[in-house]
Amino acid sequence: MSAERWKDDEALLESLRKGTPGAVDELLRLYQGKIFNLAMSILKNESDAEEAAQDVFMTVIRKADTFQGNSAFYSWIYRICVNTCLMRLRGKRRNETVSIEEFMPVFTDEGMHASPMDDWSKEVERDALNEELGQMIRKYTEELSEKYRVVFVLSDVEGLSNEETAKILGLTVPAIKSRLHRARLYLREQLSRYLLEGKAG
Amino acid sequence: MNCKELAYMLADYCNGSMDPRLREELDDHLSRCEPCMAFTKTFRATCEGTRKLREAIEYAIPAEVRERLGTFVRAAALKYPEKMREYRDQIERDRREKVADLVSAATAGKLSSASALLMESHCAACPECSGYFDALRSTGTPPAGDPPAGIRSHLIALMQALPPGEEFFLA
Numbered sequence A: 001m002s003a004e005r006w007k008d009d010e011a012l013l014e015s016l017r018k019g020t021p022g023a024v025d026e027l028l029r030l031y032q033g034k035i036f037n038l039a040m041s042i043l044k045n046e047s048d049a050e051e052a053a054q055d056v057f058m059t060v061i062r063k064a065d066t067f068q069g070n071s072a073f074y075s076w077i078y079r080i081c082v083n084t085c086l087m088r089l090r091g092k093r094r095n096e097t098v099s100i101e102e103f104m105p106v107f108t109d110e111g112m113h114a115s116p117m118d119d120w121s122k123e124v125e126r127d128a129l130n131e132e133l134g135q136m137i138r139k140y141t142e143e144l145s146e147k148y149r150v151v152f153v154l155s156d157v158e159g160l161s162n163e164e165t166a167k168i169l170g171l172t173v174p175a176i177k178s179r180l181h182r183a184r185l186y187l188r189e190q191l192s193r194y195l196l197e198g199k200a201g
Numbered sequence B: 001m002n003c004k005e006l007a008y009m010l011a012d013y014c015n016g017s018m019d020p021r022l023r024e025e026l027d028d029h030l031s032r033c034e035p036c037m038a039f040t041k042t043f044r045a046t047c048e049g050t051r052k053l054r055e056a057i058e059y060a061i062p063a064e065v066r067e068r069l070g071t072f073v074r075a076a077a078l079k080y081p082e083k084m085r086e087y088r089d090q091i092e093r094d095r096r097e098k099v100a101d102l103v104s105a106a107t108a109g110k111l112s113s114a115s116a117l118l119m120e121s122h123c124a125a126c127p128e129c130s131g132y133f134d135a136l137r138s139t140g141t142p143p144a145g146d147p148p149a150g151i152r153s154h155l156i157a158l159m160q161a162l163p164p165g166e167e168f169f170l171a
């Protein structure tokens, strides 16, 4: 996170605390898009994401006074967003998600690959497949349970470091790394099946 | 290193953060194992695909959502200090009422047994409160206005010490 961002956040927090005119506008300017997008990627529904974003901003305004500042402001607001969204998901019938276990690579007892591997990496380097690949990654990511999806979105989509993601989710860095890796292994497997099926069909 | 171990180390390998000795071992395995080579290449392609996806995602918030969200948050933020003040005023009014009730119940000897006990032991240790109540009892008239701030805070603490649901005066 850049020093610039830090300074912006510090000033913003201070003006929110004091109730300076324009503080809320600045908060919206800096975070409206990010919070809505983060909520969208967790909730996958526009009206849910909008309501969640309302809750997030109200919580931030209400709690700006008591925010301790021992973590960065953006990580605090992301954390509020993640918690708000997860609480909304909890209240709902859980979306049907795939089991990540079904898409982990399979090994023999000796730790060797249990089935032959196809190298499709050259194929996806061709431009024609790029957009399709992006769409597939999106689709498969959406099917992940939120435990993995949230980590994947913060790290790979938002581009946050493992340390930042760990702070936001209140998890350890090794836990983040492991979830992220499993999410990528899962994606690789899904893409593999998709591309090979396409070839067969 | 076997194929399984290799598969679970690929993240560090791909982002270049792997320990050089391990990396050598991994490269050695790759050069001898065709499935792992294919696995590694396709894993890399997957990560690359995600990176491209990240670049392609723009922070798009639909204009009408931006509009609505902004209006809602600004309006709520404006009302917020007012709401807080209302809330604090309400609490203050409730408290004042309760303190007045407690004082008149204590003056009239109508405290419940639990609060009479609390009051007694407090007054035994607190000359301020015992002086205040002694004076009230001797005149027998309820006080005009709030008790002094010090006494008031003692009484509030006393009421908070009562078990929940316990009334401090006799019906």
Ligand SMILES: [Zn+2]
Binding pocket: A112, A113, B002, B003, B006, B029, B033, B035, B036
């Ligand atoms: Zn191998």
Ligand SMILES: [Zn+2]
Binding pocket: B122, B126, B128, B129, B130, B151, B154
């Ligand atoms: Zn006292």
